[in-house]
Amino acid sequence: VKASLRRTLALRFAATMAVGLLLATGAFYWSASRALQESISPAALRGDLVLVLAAIVVAGTAATLMGAWHFTSSAVRPVAEITAQATGIEAGTLDQRLVAHADTEEYAGLVAVLNRMLERLERGFAAQRRLTADVSHELRTPLTALRGEIEVALRAPRSQREYEHVLRSGLEEIERLSELSEDLLLVTRAEARLLSLQRVATDVGDLVTDALATLRKQLEEREISVTRSFDRDPETVAVDPQLVRRMIDHLLENAMHHTPGGGTIGVELQPLHPAGVRVAVENTGPAIAAEHLPHLFEPFYRTDPARTRGGGPGLGLALVAAIAHLHGGVARVSSGSGRNTRFEVDLPTPHGN
Numbered sequence: 001v002k003a004s005l006r007r008t009l010a011l012r013f014a015a016t017m018a019v020g021l022l023l024a025t026g027a028f029y030w031s032a033s034r035a036l037q038e039s040i041s042p043a044a045l046r047g048d049l050v051l052v053l054a055a056i057v058v059a060g061t062a063a064t065l066m067g068a069w070h071f072t073s074s075a076v077r078p079v080a081e082i083t084a085q086a087t088g089i090e091a092g093t094l095d096q097r098l099v100a101h102a103d104t105e106e107y108a109g110l111v112a113v114l115n116r117m118l119e120r121l122e123r124g125f126a127a128q129r130r131l132t133a134d135v136s137h138e139l140r141t142p143l144t145a146l147r148g149e150i151e152v153a154l155r156a157p158r159s160q161r162e163y164e165h166v167l168r169s170g171l172e173e174i175e176r177l178s179e180l181s182e183d184l185l186l187v188t189r190a191e192a193r194l195l196s197l198q199r200v201a202t203d204v205g206d207l208v209t210d211a212l213a214t215l216r217k218q219l220e221e222r223e224i225s226v227t228r229s230f231d232r233d234p235e236t237v238a239v240d241p242q243l244v245r246r247m248i249d250h251l252l253e254n255a256m257h258h259t260p261g262g263g264t265i266g267v268e269l270q271p272l273h274p275a276g277v278r279v280a281v282e283n284t285g286p287a288i289a290a291e292h293l294p295h296l297f298e299p300f301y302r303t304d305p306a307r308t309r310g311g312g313p314g315l316g317l318a319l320v321a322a323i324a325h326l327h328g329g330v331a332r333v334s335s336g337s338g339r340n341t342r343f344e345v346d347l348p349t350p351h352g353n
């Protein structure tokens with residue numbers, strides 16, 4: 001058990017005072033009894049007493065000063081140590097931890113709190129660094145492809161058709177790049193809370209219907225059937241329709257991408273208590289390995305980093321989580337053998353709208 005700083009200081013101070021008072025009382029007793037024994041004249045006795053008392057005051061003050069100085073410096077020494085160590089920690093050395101001699105409860109608590117803060121900062125910085133590296137990587141790949149195609153096309157005269165082909169595939173790369181930068185902007189602005197929601201009364205069921213309509217052809221081609229279960233209460237909820245539509249698009253695209261041909265996608269809307277809506281999208285198909293589940297909503301996280309089966313850059317679910325957070329809600333995933341992969345997003349609404 002760590003000693004309490006307050007108790008230690010109080011006890012030491014009381015002990016010093018006790019010793020001082022004992023000495024003072026002793027000196028006083030000694031001089032008074034000597035004076036009585038030797039029957040000194042009252043005038044001489046008074047002079048002696050004044051001298052003894054003055055000596056006690058001077059010596060006592062000096063002793064108290066020294067004692068207090070010693071105690072307080074031992075009490076604040078860890079503060080100086082913590083300050084010196086904390087001063088040395090910068091963005092590049094966030095892996096350092098404070099190791100001050102914190103042998104009292106109060107300082108041990110302070111050091112622990114500061115170290116936990118450093119840990120959170122370190123994790124945040126690492127995530128930022130990873131994000132920057134991922135962004136650079138994602139930008140480089142399409143740019144390299146674009147450049148290669150243009151260089152090859154310029155090497156010799158080409159037919160109109162060939163130029164058209166190059167321009168078309170170039171345009172595709174550019175579209176992918178702008179989609180990437182838009183998604184990225186949304187994710188980072190949402191994380192930094194730079195985005196404000198435009199909540200309006202929205203029929204989320206309509207948003208799902210529209211989103212499914214744009215995917216109908218692809219769903220039919222792969223013979224994927226869709227089941228819907230919309231709880232019609234409440235009819236509309238105050239959410240940001242544009243963002244929620246993007247969220248639904250991403251969830252449905254993912255479900256479609258991972259459902260084997262002939263599989264099923266289920267979409268559910270449920271009222272949330274006390275107010276809001278829960279959007280759930282689930283699909284048949286192979287389960288997501290448990291080790292991936294905690295990371296799925298991180299930007300650029302993919303279960304298949306090589307992207308052997310196509311797929312996006314890994315921003316879709318980060319966007320879903322960001323949109324959920326903006327609404328004050330959460331996004332969850334569950335998956336396992338014998339179960340459908342299910343994504344659930346809670347979109348609560350304030351004031352019971």
Ligand SMILES: Nc1ncnc2c1ncn2[C@@H]1O[C@H](COP(=O)(O)OP(=O)(O)O)[C@@H](O)[C@H]1O
Binds near residue numbers: 250296313
């Ligand atoms: N319905 C799903 N079934 C299985 N895996 C999924 C599903 N939805 C997402 N995933 C996995 O989660 C990862 C992240 O998804 P996402 O953020 O949308 O990125 P992207 O679709 O761009 O790869 C993907 O790599 C994918 O493998």
Ligand SMILES: [Mg+2]
Binds near residue numbers: 250316
């Ligand atoms: Mg996706």
